[in-house]
Amino acid sequence: MKQIVHTSKNMAPATKGDTKAALDAASWMFNIVTSVGIIMVNKALMATHKFCFATTLTGLHFATTTLMTFVFRWLGYIQPSHLPISELIKFVFFANLSIVGMNVSLMWNSVGFYQISKLSIIPVLCILEVVFDKVRYSSSTKLSILVVLLGVSICTVTDVSVNSRGLISAGIAVWSTSLQQYYVHSLQKKYSLGSFNLLGHTAPVQAASLLIVGPFSDYWLTNKRVDAFDYNFTVTFFIILSCVIAVGTNLSQFICIGRFTAVSFQVLGHMKTILVLIIGFFLFGREGLNLQVVLGMLLAVLGMIWYGKASSEPGGKERPPPVYKSQKSGSLSESGDHNDKV
Secondary structure (H helix, E strand, O other), X not given: OHHHHHHHHHHHHHHHHHHHHHHHHHHHHHHHHHHHHHHHHHHHHHHHOOOOOHHHXXXXXXXXXXXXXXXXXXXXXXXXXXXXXXXXXXXXXXXXXXXXXXXXXXXXOOHHHHHHHHHOHHHHHHHHHHXXXXXXXXXXXHHHHHHHHHHHHHHHOOOOOOOHHHHHHHHHHHHHHHHHHXXXXXXXXXXXXXXXXXXXXXXXXXXXXXXXXXXXXXHHHHOOOHHHOOOOHHHHHHHHHHHHHHHHHHHHHHHHHHHOOHHHHHHHHHHHHXXXXXXXXXXXXXXXXXXXXXXXXXXXXXXXXXXXXXXXXXXXXXXXXOOOOOHHHHHHHHHHHHHHHO
């Protein structure tokens, strides 16, 4: 009887570990599917149907996400939670600045420099984690990140030209995006917020602010008015489809960053870049597919596999042990389980 009890105790952690691994894989798959899907839909909407109002469209995305949070709160899936107004304003400021900054950076810079600036989000996030969270990376983890950056740059970066205003806009976009993604993880842990809860706080404010700023920002970027666009049935269908998929994209981003870290989300998230390239070659022509692109993809995938292995090993990515000062702070360690339930 003692042997049976001993065996069942040994099996419990393995079962819990298997469950966590399955939830982690499902979270990544959810994010990859929704992210690649929305990129394909938006590409058709903007490239084929000439709907070039990216900031306003993002505002509509968050408006749809807000409706989703209202429905889930009404159904009881989102419990009352607290997020200080100062933290909310800070998060929304960086999130909206990231959206506008990326759009401006793409307008003022070449595609090659735009891709390089997006790649630089990873080292910036590493700096934020080292400075604020005292995270330590092993040499193997650092090298794996460099391999991912090298592989993605080989298959995506083409022409690289930059000017002073383009450099400034890229810098603002990179830092605001990094801070926004860092705060997603930080706020969930600090205030024990699940993904739905955090979206419930941030989505309405982002929707309202972007729908106010978006039309003016888009007019400045495109010299076209969003209200004067010809909204035929096809365009309206793609806008609605984009908004529906965006709900999953926003939610999956919060789930993934909450379960892992912003750095892991960025490193492994470049798998979406590879998938978008592959799908794009099949759907929109293969003229850009060559040996350089294939080698870059392979190198990036190998780097992602290496990063997953290196960061999960002892010492691969170390955080200082939490200091529990009260029962309230002790509840912070349970935020991961809370996200599992979400």
